[in-house]
Amino acid sequence: MKKFLTIIVAGFLIVTLLDQLIGRGLEKFFSSATVGEQGHLNHVLKDVDAPILVFGTSKALHHYVPQVIVDSTGMECYNCGFEAQGIMTNYALIRCITQRYQPQLIIYDLDYHYDIEYAPYTNNVVNVRRMSKLTIRDSLLNAIDPWAHLRMKSRIYPYNSALIELVLNRFQNSTYDNPEADRGYIPQHNVLDQDAIDNWNPPIATDTLRLNLIANLIERYHDRLIFFSSPTYQHQPRLDQMYATVKKLAEPYDVPIYVLGNDSIFMDKPELWDDIRHLNDDGARIYTAKVAHLVKLWLKTHPGDK
Amino acid sequence: MSFVSLYFILFLPILCITYWLCPLRWRNSLLLVASVLFYMLPHPTYGVMLVWVWASSYLAVRWVSRDNPPLSRLWVGVLGVLLPMLFFKIKAPVVDAFFPQGLPTGIPGLNWIFPLGLSCYSLQAVSLIIDVYKGRTQRDPSLVNHALYVSFLPTVTSGPILHSTDLMWQITANRGGFDRDMAFIGTKRLIWGLFLKVVVADRFGIYVNAVLGHSTLYNSPTVFIALLCYTVQIYCDFAGYSQMAIGTANLLGFDMPENFRRPLFSMGLKELWTRWHISLSSWLRDYVYIPLGGSRCKTWRMCLNLLATFSVSGMWHGVRLSYLCWGLGNGLMVMLEHFLPLKRWRSKPVIRIFYSILSICIMSLLLAFFFDHIEQSIDILRVLFTKGFDGGWIMIDTIRTKATLIAMAGGFAIVAMRDIYEEFFPTALASWHKGRSAVTFMFYIILIMLVLVFGVMETGQFIYLRF
Numbered sequence: 001m002k003k004f005l006t007i008i009v010a011g012f013l014i015v016t017l018l019d020q021l022i023g024r025g026l027e028k029f030f031s032s033a034t035v036g037e038q039g040h041l042n043h044v045l046k047d048v049d050a051p052i053l054v055f056g057t058s059k060a061l062h063h064y065v066p067q068v069i070v071d072s073t074g075m076e077c078y079n080c081g082f083e084a085q086g087i088m089t090n091y092a093l094i095r096c097i098t099q100r101y102q103p104q105l106i107i108y109d110l111d112y113h114y115d116i117e118y119a120p121y122t123n124n125v126v127n128v129r130r131m132s133k134l135t136i137r138d139s140l141l142n143a144i145d146p147w148a149h150l151r152m153k154s155r156i157y158p159y160n161s162a163l164i165e166l167v168l169n170r171f172q173n174s175t176y177d178n179p180e181a182d183r184g185y186i187p188q189h190n191v192l193d194q195d196a197i198d199n200w201n202p203p204i205a206t207d208t209l210r211l212n213l214i215a216n217l218i219e220r221y222h223d224r225l226i227f228f229s230s231p232t233y234q235h236q237p238r239l240d241q242m243y244a245t246v247k248k249l250a251e252p253y254d255v256p257i258y259v260l261g262n263d264s265i266f267m268d269k270p271e272l273w274d275d276i277r278h279l280n281d282d283g284a285r286i287y288t289a290k291v292a293h294l295v296k297l298w299l300k301t302h303p304g305d306k
Numbered sequence: 307m308s309f310v311s312l313y314f315i316l317f318l319p320i321l322c323i324t325y326w327l328c329p330l331r332w333r334n335s336l337l338l339v340a341s342v343l344f345y346m347l348p349h350p351t352y353g354v355m356l357v358w359v360w361a362s363s364y365l366a367v368r369w370v371s372r373d374n375p376p377l378s379r380l381w382v383g384v385l386g387v388l389l390p391m392l393f394f395k396i397k398a399p400v401v402d403a404f405f406p407q408g409l410p411t412g413i414p415g416l417n418w419i420f421p422l423g424l425s426c427y428s429l430q431a432v433s434l435i436i437d438v439y440k441g442r443t444q445r446d447p448s449l450v451n452h453a454l455y456v457s458f459l460p461t462v463t464s465g466p467i468l469h470s471t472d473l474m475w476q477i478t479a480n481r482g483g484f485d486r487d488m489a490f491i492g493t494k495r496l497i498w499g500l501f502l503k504v505v506v507a508d509r510f511g512i513y514v515n516a517v518l519g520h521s522t523l524y525n526s527p528t529v530f531i532a533l534l535c536y537t538v539q540i541y542c543d544f545a546g547y548s549q550m551a552i553g554t555a556n557l558l559g560f561d562m563p564e565n566f567r568r569p570l571f572s573m574g575l576k577e578l579w580t581r582w583h584i585s586l587s588s589w590l591r592d593y594v595y596i597p598l599g600g601s602r603c604k605t606w607r608m609c610l611n612l613l614a615t616f617s618v619s620g621m622w623h624g625v626r627l628s629y630l631c632w633g634l635g636n637g638l639m640v641m642l643e644h645f646l647p648l649k650r651w652r653s654k655p656v657i658r659i660f661y662s663i664l665s666i667c668i669m670s671l672l673l674a675f676f677f678d679h680i681e682q683s684i685d686i687l688r689v690l691f692t693k694g695f696d697g698g699w700i701m702i703d704t705i706r707t708k709a710t711l712i713a714m715a716g717g718f719a720i721v722a723m724r725d726i727y728e729e730f731f732p733t734a735l736a737s738w739h740k741g742r743s744a745v746t747f748m749f750y751i752i753l754i755m756l757v758l759v760f761g762v763m764e765t766g767q768f769i770y771l772r773f
Contacts, residue, residue: 001326001484008493011747015754022755036705147312156758163759165709174705 023155029166030130030159036169037082038162040176040184041127044080045096050183052077052295053097055090056109059230061175062278063109065288066183072292073299075104079184083175086114088125088144091213094221096134105295105302106221110229110257112242115214118207129158143209187281188274198234198276204241215249222253226298228291229259231266231283233276258294260287307347308463308768309550310503317344321459322557326484334454334477337558341459345423355390355421356462360453362386363431367438367452371445380439384432391428394420395625398678422771425622426465429589431456434470436593443470444478451477459558460551464770466565466585469592473560481559492556494750499549500761501753506717507543507769508762510535512710517700518677521686528700529689533670538718540673540769541569544583547768568725573662574648575639578669586622590615608644613637623676628683632675639668713760720756 033039052075054064060081069077080093094106113119125144129152131137141148151157169177178186218225227250229243236242239261247257265286266272272283279287307313321340328336346353366383369375397418401409409418434455437443446452455474461467517524517532524532548565555562565585572578579587591600595615601608613634620633651657674686700707728735 001486001489004484004486004489007490007747011751014751018751018755019758022759150312151763154758156755157763160758160763161713161760164712165705168705168708168712172705172708 019154019156023157023159026156026159026163027132030162031132033166033169035177036166036174037127037176038130038166039169040082041130044078044093044184045131045133048078048080048097048184049101050076050078051104052107053094053103053105054079054081054107054109054184055094056081057085057111057114058083058278059111060109061184061186062188062274063230063284063287064107064291065185065187065281065284067185068285068288069292069295072289073296075299077183081109081184082127084114085124085127086111087116087210087213087217088140089127090115091217092125092128092131092134092137092140094217095136096131098221099133099135102224104224105299106225107291107295108217108225108227110227110243110246112229113202116206116210116242116246117202118205126158126160126162132158143212185284187284188278189281190274191280192233192270192273192275194270196233196270196273196276198232201236201238202242204238206245211245211249214246218250218253218255222250222255223302225255226295227255227257228294229257229261231263231279231287232261233267233270233273235267236261256294256298258291260290265290307344308771309547309554310500310768313347314344318554318557325558330480330482333481334448335450337459338450338454338457341454341457341462344459345457345462349419349422352421352423355424356427356457358390359387359424359428359431360449360456362389363435363456364449364452366435367445370435370439375439380435383435387431387435388428390421391424394424395621399625423463423465426467427456427462429467429586429622430458430461430465430470430473433468433589433593434474437470443474446474446478448478458555458560460554460560460562464547464551464768466548466551466562466583467589468562468585469589472563476560485559488556488559488561492553494746495549495553495556497750497753499546499551499553500757501717502542502546502549502721503768504546504757504761504763506714506721507539507541507546509710509713509717509760510539510542512762513700513714514539518682518686521682521689524689524693525695525699526690526693527695529686529693530670532700533673533686533690534666535714536673536676537666537670540676541566541582542717542721543769547770568729570666570722570725571662571729572665573652573658574643574646574665575636575669576643576648578665579636579640586619590619594618605644609641612641616640624678626678626680628675628677628680631680631683632672635672635675636669639672717760 030038031042033042050066052066052069052073054060054066054077058081061079061083062081064079064081066077066079069075080090080097082089082093090108097103110116125141128134128137128140134140138149138152141152145151173179175186180187227246229239232239239259243257243259250257266279266283269283272279272286274280274283307317325333325336325340342353342356345356362383366379366386369379370383398420401418434443434452438445446455451474454477455470458468458473458477514532514536517528518536521529521532545566552562552565563584565583567581567584569578569582572581595611598611598614599607600611603611614637616633616637617630618633619636620629620631623629623632648661651661671690674690675683677683724735
């Protein structure tokens, strides 16, 4: 038994050593990436310093045109949206960026599915694991997975499953490497099929952890936060119910929430949509103009240090 | 507790060290306590079913072991043990049909979900009752040994379903001291099983779920490829689970039969069922097919026996129309193969390879029924046979899909190489298994590193846990 245990312990030590060595290599490789999702993440975390920042899922990424906001407000703006990344990632992103500098305005595009609904399979936190400079990283990950502190002892773990994708990014452009991309905004140019039907009607079931993060966000940044909810292609009968909890959280702090779903400008207008969830560039510019108007009004009452 | 959870990774070394340091006479009791903990940790209420099966099978074994017991005792005993399993299996479709919103009341702590492993340890208990009745196994009067047999840690959550002749004698025998060779083999199995599950099965699962979960969005070739991938996913998932179960048993000094023997090399479905989920196939053969008359009867009767046995197999997975179709489809194919000159074809390499590939394709097509709801199967078959190239390809132009496909190909290549080696050079691999050279050692270190770098860490559950 002694010999068996010796070999097992030796194996464990070798695995630990290799994990640390390979992990360090991956850390360098990932933190130097300039393309793909990782490149976008690195840029947002290290370089972005605009006074107006946009956060949210793919809807944020494809719906908010910074140029329109810049033209309207005269302030620089950057779109920090990420595909399929909800409040878990965005909360971490905001906390990480505000460790470096304080933006004047944070625009958060709320997505019921990724930010409020109870849907554990969308608790995608891979990007959070790679935010090595984020001081609350471990406590945030622990809140989602009680074993996270143990998993994070592995240096490879934060980069698990992402290596092939990053290597492929060197040879092929991803969504984020779109040559038309401007200050993080990725335009889309499809026109939705006339017959498309949006039958998305999720159950109203809120996720405590997600709502806690939203509450935390409101409490911490209430003097510089506006929530928007992007337009829907077809009428969504339960829109008010979906965002009622967040409205209740935001009310005491006077944080505005503009639920712009069911807006007749966008509803049943396939020419403004890329697919049933996302506006195309034409739609995004009309929508951002509307957002910019509301932002301008907000800036009048919150002059900050512009 | 799942074999791929961090709980288990911490639990197993503590159990093994305590187990081997424990005096021999206390080991079975210790292992029983560990098994119950392992089983009940996620849902303590599962224990109710376990206690039912312990008690009913213990009484049944006692009852049938008396001199010349009538057959009715055996039937009553077996039905008593199977009662909870039958209840939960039948409950699911009844609730779906009459209470689409779910039952208004739940069992506290269980909420009507199917108790983990109930299908497996119930069959394991039935095996003991029948074997004692037939005189193939001696009754062990110890309640601890009996309970350990039913809820044996490596098999309690999802099998393999052991025959009493495989396990009971090992529990009652004086197993002696620590077997280093067996422990090394067990450790290697654990690592290989982990690799199969986390690197291969779960990676294939990403593609399979994306396509078969929304089959109507895709074209026929994409759906067909997804069905082939589903075969690989289930194979690697359950073979991985079985390797980990056997590896755990080995570390505790128990030997267990193989549950998968390179099924992708089978020539025909008849052979496939002697290589795939062997423990269930052999259980059904010994306790359903042979008692029905097996193949030593008229041809029409044998065909009927085959169909009945495969129907039971389907219904064991779930009392659903989809699983019944899956079972009957397999039964029909095995039945048809009885009329084919397979022995002659086996000696002709080209025909052999062609028929082996055809078998995998048929098996994959039948997996279209391997879902809880027949509507999903119908959607898949409709797309497969009517859509042609009309419809979406899986989005191979996106980098994420390409990365998934590359990871799938890499993982499968390692599995295929090992299976080819094992199939055609069995003695070489056997010595590799037993070997403790630096090369073997490094091979398993590399496998662990592959798990860390390429493993899918977020899913965690084995497919067969749902049965």
